[in-house]
Amino acid sequence: MPAQILDGRAIAGKVIEGLKEEVGALKAKGVSPTLASIMVGENPAIEVYIRSQRRAAEEVGIEYQLHKFGAEVSEEELASFIDRLNEDRNVNGIILQLPIPQGLEAATRLQERISPEKDVEGVSPANMGLIVYGRPRFVPCTPAAVMELINSTGVDLYGKRATVVGYSEIVGRPVALLLMDKFCTTSVCRSSTSKRGELRDYVERAEILVVAIGKANLIPGDWIAEGAIVIDCGINRVGDKIVGDVDFEGAKERASFITPVPGGVGPVTTAMLMRNTVEAAKWQLRG
Numbered sequence: 001m002p003a004q005i006l007d008g009r010a011i012a013g014k015v016i017e018g019l020k021e022e023v024g025a026l027k028a029k030g031v032s033p034t035l036a037s038i039m040v041g042e043n044p045a046i047e048v049y050i051r052s053q054r055r056a057a058e059e060v061g062i063e064y065q066l067h068k069f070g071a072e073v074s075e076e077e078l079a080s081f082i083d084r085l086n087e088d089r090n091v092n093g094i095i096l097q098l099p100i101p102q103g104l105e106a107a108t109r110l111q112e113r114i115s116p117e118k119d120v121e122g123v124s125p126a127n128m129g130l131i132v133y134g135r136p137r138f139v140p141c142t143p144a145a146v147m148e149l150i151n152s153t154g155v156d157l158y159g160k161r162a163t164v165v166g167y168s169e170i171v172g173r174p175v176a177l178l179l180m181d182k183f184c185t186t187s188v189c190r191s192s193t194s195k196r197g198e199l200r201d202y203v204e205r206a207e208i209l210v211v212a213i214g215k216a217n218l219i220p221g222d223w224i225a226e227g228a229i230v231i232d233c234g235i236n237r238v239g240d241k242i243v244g245d246v247d248f249e250g251a252k253e254r255a256s257f258i259t260p261v262p263g264g265v266g267p268v269t270t271a272m273l274m275r276n277t278v279e280a281a282k283w284q285l286r287g
């Protein structure tokens with residue numbers, strides 16, 4: 001039987017509906033949740049993300065502040081701007097849109113400068129560390145979206161065999177920790193797994209498969225175990241189409257649940273950013 005499609009837009013819509021009520025309650029207490037977004041230089045791909053974040057924020061009732069800087073701005077100037085946002089009691093969440101022209105190392109230093117209480121992307125060492133200890137504050141948005149999608153299936157995760165393909169700080173690693181926290185027996189694959197010719201083995205044994213590689217259709221449909229839950233984080237442009245890392249057409253014939261690309265993980269990721277911003281506002285209100 002073909003898989004049930006996990007409709008990310010519908011799941012995100014439900015999250016947004018719930019958040020609207022929470023924002024209403026916060027506004028009644030005089031708090032207007034505010035997300036400050038920093039963009040450096042010109043980048044059409046980032047503009048697309050910003051538009052969808054702004055749209056989601058408007059729906060929820062979050063104020064979305066966009067702070068644009070020219071590509072020539074110095075790291076020091078950006079750092080002192082972040083310091084100002086950290087101090088500003090009217091700003092609840094801060095997001096630095098990546099990449100920035102100043103490079104990866106500068107980006108990491110600037111992200112670390114964001115106060116952990118306002119790091120609604122969950123990328124600071126403090127927030128990542130809390131995941132290791134099993135008491136997350138702000139879960140990074142894409143891993144949070146992966147878990148939201150898996151939870152939406154209603155499947156009991158206890159003891160399930162999970163495979164995560166990809167080991168990045170922002171997706172693969174936190175997803176693996178979150179699955180282990182749900183008592184999944186979790187394998188993590190990276191390039192070295194493929195080079196040993198073992199990727200297929202790990203994919204075939206997965207009852208829960210999460211893929212975050214960034215290579216179009218790298219996982220063929222016939223590798224997917226019958227009845228698996230497949231969450232595809234990949235976003236790859238092929239001609240004028242966007243496709244995932246998993247061959248969707250083949251995989252949907254074998255999986256029990258599968259995310260489409262686009263329309264799966266992406267919209268839920270944006271909704272998770274909104275959820276983290278609302279949580280930040282609640283947390284800051286409690287002091």
Ligand code: NDP
Binds near residue numbers: 172213218
């Ligand atoms: P990275 O490039 O940071 O990491 C990719 C990972 O894939 C690495 O750990 C790498 O292994 C692994 N990998 C690469 N090739 C293979 C292979 N042949 N076999 C097994 N593993 C392999 O990517 P990200 O995690 O940032 O992103 C992954 C994908 O998810 C991208 O398409 C990105 O656009 C998308 N994405 C989507 C988001 C959303 O909101 N929907 C948000 C973030 C990302 P190694 O470390 O050994 O090199």
